[in-house]
Amino acid sequence: MTVVNTSFKVPYPIDKTVIAIQDTINHLGWHVLEMSSNVIVARLPPPPPPVIPVNLPKVTANLKEVGGETQISVTASQINLGTPGVKTTLTGIMGQFVNSVSLRIQTDSVAINPTVAIGEGQGGFSTSPAEDRIAQLERLAALRDSGVLTEDEFQHEKQRLLTS
Numbered sequence: 001m002t003v004v005n006t007s008f009k010v011p012y013p014i015d016k017t018v019i020a021i022q023d024t025i026n027h028l029g030w031h032v033l034e035m036s037s038n039v040i041v042a043r044l045p046p047p048p049p050p051v052i053p054v055n056l057p058k059v060t061a062n063l064k065e066v067g068g069e070t071q072i073s074v075t076a077s078q079i080n081l082g083t084p085g086v087k088t089t090l091t092g093i094m095g096q097f098v099n100s101v102s103l104r105i106q107t108d109s110v111a112i113n114p115t116v117a118i119g120e121g122q123g124g125f126s127t128s129p130a131e132d133r134i135a136q137l138e139r140l141a142a143l144r145d146s147g148v149l150t151e152d153e154f155q156h157e158k159q160r161l162l163t164s
Helices: 014-028 086-106 129-146 151-163
Strands: 002-010 031-035 039-043 058-066 069-078
Touching: 002 086, 014 031, 014 039, 014 058, 014 069, 014 086, 058 086, 069 086, 086 129, 129 151
Parallel strands: none
Antiparallel strands: 002 069, 031 039, 039 058, 058 069
């Protein structure tokens, strides 16, 4: 089995972090295998037929709240059936997941329910509107450049930021 691990801390309580992770999983189209307030396990969706999914990667997030902040330990794993590039693939999946969760928390763009589009969620954690907007645009551009956001998602979020 090939496993890739990382940990990061976010300055928000565990309930908001769980919503951001759930929103990320929904956005990426992954399947939730387990969800609680401190463990979330998801599997990537199977490829379209005729490919038979035998060995889909799994992402596990363990959460622990300490003093109003949440420590997130993320593991991406896949049984290595002799396929080359598994570690690189898992590292890419891990990066996509971590960047997407971080973006949702930092920009307060967590969709509270499925009828709310990304970017129309919670708000109210900004410092200076101009500085915050620039930082958010820079993060969005970095996520677009790394492949986490599509060009359409980037343009939607950019427009939302510029008109807010």
